[in-house]
Amino acid sequence: MKELSKQDLLHLYRSLIRTRKFDQLNVRLAAEGKLLTFYHSAHGHEAVGVGASSLARDDDYLFIHHRGHGLPYSIPRGIDPKSCVAEHMGRATGWGGGITGFHAVDKEKGVLSSAGTIGSGFVLSAGYGLAAKKNGRGQIAFCFSGDGGVQRGQFHEAMNLCAAWKLPVVFVVENNGMAWFTPNCDTTAVEHVADLAKAYQVPGEIVDGMDVLAVYRATEKAVERARKGEGPSLIECKTFRYRPHSEGRPDVSHYEPRSKEEIASWMERDPVRLFEEKLLKKKVLTAALIEEIAREADEESAAAEKFSFDSPFPDPARLPDMVYAP
Amino acid sequence: MKELMYWNAISEAIAEEMARDEKVFVIGENVQESPFLATKGLVQQFGPERVMDAPLSELAIAGATVGAAMAGYRPVCDLTFADFIYCAADEVLMKAAQQYFIHNGEVGVPCVFLGVAGGGFGNGPEHSRIPAAMVMHNPGLKLAMPSNPYDAKGLMKAAIRDNNPVCFFFHKKCMPMKQAIPDEEYVIPLGQAEVKRSGTDVTVVATSYMVNLALEAAKQLEGKLSVEVIDPRTLVPLDMETIVASVKKTNRVVIIDEDTECCGVAAEIAQQINEQAFDYLDAPVSRLCAANSPIAGAAMEKYVIPQLPQVIKAIETAAGI
Known part of the structure; x- marks a missing residue:
C-alpha cells in the first residue's frame, strides 16, 4: 500500500466537499420543484463512493449506486457534475442528453448503466468483469449497491458466477440498514452482507463507511486482487443516510418517524467532518484552505445551476431514433 | 450447395x-x-x-x-x-x-x-x-x-x-x-418478409413453424383456393409493406401465430393491416393463435396449439368458403 500524498488526500477531501455541495444543490432544486425527476440524496454516504471510486482507472467499468445519483462516484473521477444537474432538469446538456431523467452515463470513464431498479448492477457488473477479463488489460469493474439490493436474486447469482469464473469485480455495498422505509433487521436474518460474500468464497470485508480512508484502503486491496486475476471481493461499508429515502418522502422506519437519537448519533460521525478533522491534525488542511475549497465548490455548483437553467431541452424529434442503434 | x-x-x-x-x-x-x-x-x-x-x-x-x-x-x-x-x-x-x-x-x-x-x-x-x-x-x-x-x-x-x-x-x-x-456466405437482413408461396385468393401471414403448416394447408387446398403464404421472418422489425401489398392483392387475410392470442402478434399485425389496407379488405382480418391458456402438455397440447386441420379451416373461413 502506497502512502497517500498530500495531493491524494486533498483530492479525496475536495471530492467529498464537491459531492456534498452538489448533493445539497439537487436537494434544494428538488424542494423548489425544479428537478423534473426524483432525487435520492447521498448525504451521509459520501465517503463510500468517493473513497472507493477514487481507485478506478479511466478504462475501468463502474456501476453506481443510486445515492446521489452518481455524484459520489463520478466527481472523484473527473466527470463534471454539472451534467448531473442538467440531466435532472431534463436539459440536453445532461449526461444522458436530458432524455433519461437521472441515469448517470459517461462512456469515456466507464460509467455505464446506472439503474433505477435496486440491485441491478450485480449481474451487469459480472458482464463488465467478463469483458475486462477477456480484454486482458487489467481492467476491473466496480459495482456499488445498497444493502437492500443484496436481497435480490441477482446478487447471489452474480456472486456465484464471479467467484466461479474469477471475474475482476469489486463489489462495494453501502449498508445503511434501510431499504426504502423498511429496516433490514426485519427482512433478513443476516446482519453483515460480508458474511454472504463468504458463502460464495468471495472475500468480504467490513469497513467504517464514514471513514473515507478506511474505504479507500479496503478498496485498494480488493482492486489489487482483481487486477491480479484473483477474482472478486466485497467491501461492506457501514454507513447511514441522513435524509429520507428520496426527497419529499417521509423519513420513516416502517411507518413511524426514524429515531432522532439514532440520526444524531450518526451525525456525530459525519464523514466529511471526520476527514476534515483528520487532515487538520495532519496539517494537510488549514482553516484558510477549507474555506477556499468550500468557496470553490459553492461557485462551481452555482455555475452548474445557471448552466443547467440556461441549457435547452432536448429535441423530442430525437426520441424515436434513440430506441434502436443503427 | x-x-x-x-x-x-x-x-x-x-x-x-x-x-x-x-x-x-x-x-x-x-x-x-x-x-x-x-x-x-x-x-x-x-x-x-x-x-x-x-x-x-x-x-x-x-x-x-x-x-x-x-x-x-x-x-x-x-x-x-x-x-x-x-x-x-x-x-x-x-x-x-x-x-x-x-x-x-x-x-x-x-x-x-x-x-x-x-x-x-x-x-x-x-x-x-x-x-x-x-x-x-x-x-x-x-x-x-x-x-x-x-x-x-x-x-x-x-x-x-x-x-x-x-x-x-x-x-x-x-x-x-x-x-x-449455399456454400457462399449470405446474410438475410432483419425486417424482410418473404412470400413463401404466391396466391391470389387469400393471404396467410404465418410465423415460425406455423409457416410450414400454412404451406402444407395451401398445398392441400390447391385447386380449391389459391393461397399466398407470407413469412415475416422477423417480427421486429416487421415488414408490413410486403404484407400490405399481398392483402391489397387478395383482399382477404388470416394471421396464424403460435403464441397465445390475447394482445398477441396476430392482434398487432391485424391492426396494422386495418390501418394501412382497410379499404381493400373484403372480410375482417382473422386470426388463429394458441388458445388463451397455459400450453397444455402431453395429449392435451393439440387442443391449445393450432394444428393442421384448424389451419386449413381458418384459411377457408378467411377466404369466405
Missing part, C-alpha cells in the same frame, strides 16, 4: 461469425453439449473460453451478456428453452432493451438471446411457449423466428451483426427440416 439440418444451419452461422469476429462468444446453459444442438460442435472449434457453460442462473447469464455487450463484445446468450426468457426478463426487458436509450445512444447492446421455442413435444406450460408478443411489446428488442434452415442461417448471421439485442427463437418442430444451403 450442401444440405443442412435446421439446427446445423444455426450452429454454422454462429461458427462463421465467431471465426469472422473475435468479439463474438457463446454463453449459456449447456452450450458445450447443446441439448437443442444450436451451439453443438462450437466448443471443439473455439474452446471453452468462447463457448462458456454457465450456472443455471438466467439473470446472471443474461445480465453478463448485457454487460459484456455494453463493454464491446457480441455475446450469443443461449437460454435453452425460450420460456426461460421469463426467468431472465429483468435483464432482457429492462436492461438489454433499454440501455441504448438510457445511454443517450452512446452505448449499444449487440447480443443475441437464443431459445428453442414452441410446442410439439407435449412438454407443458413451462417448456412450450413462444414468447413473441412479449418481445414485440418491449421497444428496443428485435425478434427473429426462422421457419426453415436457410432462413435460420441467414437470420442468425444478421442477428449477431446487429447492433441491438435480438431475440432468436427457433422452433422445436423445425428441427428435422433439411435444406440446401
Whole structure:
C-alpha cells in the first residue's frame, strides 16, 4: 500500500466537499420543484463512493449506486457534475442528453448503466468483469449497491458466477440498514452482507463507511486482487443516510418517524467532518484552505445551476431514433 | 450447395461469425453439449473460453451478456428453452432493451438471446411457449423466428451483426427440416418478409413453424383456393409493406401465430393491416393463435396449439368458403 500524498488526500477531501455541495444543490432544486425527476440524496454516504471510486482507472467499468445519483462516484473521477444537474432538469446538456431523467452515463470513464431498479448492477457488473477479463488489460469493474439490493436474486447469482469464473469485480455495498422505509433487521436474518460474500468464497470485508480512508484502503486491496486475476471481493461499508429515502418522502422506519437519537448519533460521525478533522491534525488542511475549497465548490455548483437553467431541452424529434442503434 | 439440418444451419452461422469476429462468444446453459444442438460442435472449434457453460442462473447469464455487450463484445446468450426468457426478463426487458436509450445512444447492446421455442413435444406450460408478443411489446428488442434452415442461417448471421439485442427463437418442430444451403456466405437482413408461396385468393401471414403448416394447408387446398403464404421472418422489425401489398392483392387475410392470442402478434399485425389496407379488405382480418391458456402438455397440447386441420379451416373461413 502506497502512502497517500498530500495531493491524494486533498483530492479525496475536495471530492467529498464537491459531492456534498452538489448533493445539497439537487436537494434544494428538488424542494423548489425544479428537478423534473426524483432525487435520492447521498448525504451521509459520501465517503463510500468517493473513497472507493477514487481507485478506478479511466478504462475501468463502474456501476453506481443510486445515492446521489452518481455524484459520489463520478466527481472523484473527473466527470463534471454539472451534467448531473442538467440531466435532472431534463436539459440536453445532461449526461444522458436530458432524455433519461437521472441515469448517470459517461462512456469515456466507464460509467455505464446506472439503474433505477435496486440491485441491478450485480449481474451487469459480472458482464463488465467478463469483458475486462477477456480484454486482458487489467481492467476491473466496480459495482456499488445498497444493502437492500443484496436481497435480490441477482446478487447471489452474480456472486456465484464471479467467484466461479474469477471475474475482476469489486463489489462495494453501502449498508445503511434501510431499504426504502423498511429496516433490514426485519427482512433478513443476516446482519453483515460480508458474511454472504463468504458463502460464495468471495472475500468480504467490513469497513467504517464514514471513514473515507478506511474505504479507500479496503478498496485498494480488493482492486489489487482483481487486477491480479484473483477474482472478486466485497467491501461492506457501514454507513447511514441522513435524509429520507428520496426527497419529499417521509423519513420513516416502517411507518413511524426514524429515531432522532439514532440520526444524531450518526451525525456525530459525519464523514466529511471526520476527514476534515483528520487532515487538520495532519496539517494537510488549514482553516484558510477549507474555506477556499468550500468557496470553490459553492461557485462551481452555482455555475452548474445557471448552466443547467440556461441549457435547452432536448429535441423530442430525437426520441424515436434513440430506441434502436443503427 | 450442401444440405443442412435446421439446427446445423444455426450452429454454422454462429461458427462463421465467431471465426469472422473475435468479439463474438457463446454463453449459456449447456452450450458445450447443446441439448437443442444450436451451439453443438462450437466448443471443439473455439474452446471453452468462447463457448462458456454457465450456472443455471438466467439473470446472471443474461445480465453478463448485457454487460459484456455494453463493454464491446457480441455475446450469443443461449437460454435453452425460450420460456426461460421469463426467468431472465429483468435483464432482457429492462436492461438489454433499454440501455441504448438510457445511454443517450452512446452505448449499444449487440447480443443475441437464443431459445428453442414452441410446442410439439407435449412438454407443458413451462417448456412450450413462444414468447413473441412479449418481445414485440418491449421497444428496443428485435425478434427473429426462422421457419426453415436457410432462413435460420441467414437470420442468425444478421442477428449477431446487429447492433441491438435480438431475440432468436427457433422452433422445436423445425428441427428435422433439411435444406440446401449455399456454400457462399449470405446474410438475410432483419425486417424482410418473404412470400413463401404466391396466391391470389387469400393471404396467410404465418410465423415460425406455423409457416410450414400454412404451406402444407395451401398445398392441400390447391385447386380449391389459391393461397399466398407470407413469412415475416422477423417480427421486429416487421415488414408490413410486403404484407400490405399481398392483402391489397387478395383482399382477404388470416394471421396464424403460435403464441397465445390475447394482445398477441396476430392482434398487432391485424391492426396494422386495418390501418394501412382497410379499404381493400373484403372480410375482417382473422386470426388463429394458441388458445388463451397455459400450453397444455402431453395429449392435451393439440387442443391449445393450432394444428393442421384448424389451419386449413381458418384459411377457408378467411377466404369466405
